[in-house]
Amino acid sequence: MKFPGQRKHKHFFPVEARDPRLSELLPQNKPVSGHICGIDQVLVDIEAQVDDNFLARHGLSKGHSMLLPEDKAEALYRELLERELIVSEFAGGTIGNTLHNYSVLADDRSVLFGVMSENIRVGSSAYRYLCTTSSRVDLNYLQPVAGSIGQCITLISPDGERSFAINKGMMDHLAPAHLDQAQIQSASALVLTAYLMRCEEHEPMQQSALQAAEWARQAGVPVVLTMGTRFIVEDRKDWWQQFIRDHVTLVAMNEEEALALTGIADPLLACERVLEWADMVLCTAGPAGLYLAGHVDDEHKRETSRPLLPGAIAEFNRYEYSRPMRKADCAAPRKIYTHISPYMGGPERIKNTNGAGDAALAALLHDLAANDYHRANVPGSAKHRARHLTYSSLSQVSKYANRVSFEVLVQHSPRLSRGLPEREDSLEEAYWDR
Numbered sequence: 331m332k333f334p335g336q337r338k339h340k341h342f343f344p345v346e347a348r349d350p351r352l353s354e355l356l357p358q359n360k361p362v363s364g365h366i367c368g369i370d371q372v373l374v375d376i377e378a379q380v381d382d383n384f385l386a387r388h389g390l391s392k393g394h395s396m397l398l399p400e401d402k403a404e405a406l407y408r409e410l411l412e413r414e415l416i417v418s419e420f421a422g423g424t425i426g427n428t429l430h431n432y433s434v435l436a437d438d439r440s441v442l443f444g445v446m447s448e449n450i451r452v453g454s455s456a457y458r459y460l461c462t463t464s465s466r467v468d469l470n471y472l473q474p475v476a477g478s479i480g481q482c483i484t485l486i487s488p489d490g491e492r493s494f495a496i497n498k499g500m501m502d503h504l505a506p507a508h509l510d511q512a513q514i515q516s517a518s519a520l521v522l523t524a525y526l527m528r529c530e531e532h533e534p535m536q537q538s539a540l541q542a543a544e545w546a547r548q549a550g551v552p553v554v555l556t557m558g559t560r561f562i563v564e565d566r567k568d569w570w571q572q573f574i575r576d577h578v579t580l581v582a583m584n585e586e587e588a589l590a591l592t593g594i595a596d597p598l599l600a601c602e603r604v605l606e607w608a609d610m611v612l613c614t615a616g617p618a619g620l621y622l623a624g625h626v627d628d629e630h631k632r633e634t635s636r637p638l639l640p641g642a643i644a645e646f647n648r649y650e651y652s653r654p655m656r657k658a659d660c661a662a663p664r665k666i667y668t669h670i671s672p673y674m675g676g677p678e679r680i681k682n683t684n685g686a687g688d689a690a691l692a693a694l695l696h697d698l699a700a701n702d703y704h705r706a707n708v709p710g711s712a713k714h715r716a717r718h719l720t721y722s723s724l725s726q727v728s729k730y731a732n733r734v735s736f737e738v739l740v741q742h743s744p745r746l747s748r749g750l751p752e753r754e755d756s757l758e759e760a761y762w763d764r
């Protein structure tokens with residue numbers, strides 16, 4: 331496990347150079363390592379630049395992620411090929427992207443549950459998927475299927491808006507029998523997406539997601555839900571609110587999904603509402619940056635040294651230096667919030683916004699898993715006197731998440747090809763320097 335973000339020396343926790351006093355407690359020489367698990371519809375992103383007329387001709391709604399019947403998806407793909415409009419084909423899927431980015435940032439293992447074609451031709455989508463996924467993502471648990479994985483045709487309009495046309499193949503065929511209970515129950519987090527619930531009734535994906543969430547709950551493993559797209563949420567707002575109450579520790583969404591879920595347009599107030607159902611919230615807001623919200627026990631709150639910010643909740647960032655906790659672990663729970671504007675004001679030129687929100691979540695998961703790793707290796711540390719969800723404060727995690735989103739915005743693929751630059755040795759110092 332590599333430490334989250336780039337820190338000054340004093341921030342590193344030297345768990346590799348073990349304290350000899352711990353050896354009696356933990357006789358093994360190697361640090362205990364962890365992992366995170368996720369379930370996804372295994373699919374590739376096939377990216378193409380098109381005009382709005384193209385979307386209209388193929389009956390696509392702009393900005394939406396739509397499932398297409400196979401014949402329509404093939405006709406669309408054929409036209410893209412014939413007109414040479416395809417720019418790239420990368421492994422995609424919102425959870426696949428998040429696990430990949432987590433593994434790249436943390437240099438640590440993640441486990442993906444999903445399907446994979448049992449016969450793979452060189453150059454096929456399945457082949458592309460395997461070629462562009464980090465070797466730290468454990469693909470040994472994938473369920474072999476006699477068919478193709480999904481294709482997410484990512485159509486970029488001249489104004490930069492993305493519309494997804496999904497040719498689902500067998501991506502929703504993951505059966506509960508192909509989940510591994512021990513892996514899920516020993517993970518630092520289980521990551522799910524709302525997209526898993528839009529399978530057809532005869533397909534087992536939803537049942538697999540519910541089974542995994544139940545195992546995670548039994549073992550106290552945090553369940554993380556990304557909201558996918560506002561269209562999925564709008565259709566079943568009440569159902570999602572109940573699902574979050576019953577299963578979810580951390581909700582990750584953008585401001586549109588926040589509005590669809592809560593009916594509240596202000597991201598801060600939407601976060602406040604979601605905190606009534608879940609322990610923690612990440613709400614990205616495009617050019618407005620991102621919000622993080624959580625709970626802390628009054629005894630463990632820490633006051634910020636930054637200026638207090640105005641907003642729909644006055645001075646909402648007062649306790650942003652606190653490390654978030656589950657509400658149930660707080661004797662006197664208090665809601666805490668932070669906001670951060672885009673790193674360096676945003677890139678001079680955005681190559682592609684695809685996956686910027688997933689990237690922020692990967693950074694947050696890294697900090698969360700690092701906390702578990704530290705607790706397992708240095709159990710007596712003062713850091714673990716109370717049961718916190720993350721290693722760093724809400725404020726510090728927001729900087730890291732924002733920094734990682736920036737890295738995705740300046741590249742073409744939603745997946746990082748490398749971790750953050752090594753020379754950036756302090757986020758605090760580098761933060762406002764261009």
Ligand SMILES: Nc1ncnc2c1ncn2[C@@H]1O[C@H](COP(=O)(O)OP(=O)(O)O)[C@@H](O)[C@H]1O
Pocket residue numbers: 583584585614615616617618619620671672673675676677680683684685686687688690732735736739
């Ligand atoms: N136009 C932009 N200018 C500057 N930063 C941006 C822009 N769009 C996204 N970002 C950064 O990327 C993060 C995630 O972007 P967002 O578009 O909200 O996610 P999603 O891809 O889930 O919709 C934001 O919190 C912000 O830091």
Ligand SMILES: Nc1nc2c(ncn2[C@@H]2O[C@H](COP(=O)(O)O)[C@@H](O)[C@H]2O)c(=O)[nH]1
Pocket residue numbers: 370371372373374375395422423424425427482494496523525558683684685686687688744
């Ligand atoms: N598992 C699924 N992933 C999907 C689906 N439609 C799109 N996507 C993936 O989302 C990311 C982009 O994420 P965003 O946060 O920037 O919107 C992209 O890589 C797609 O592969 C879906 O139906 N299921």
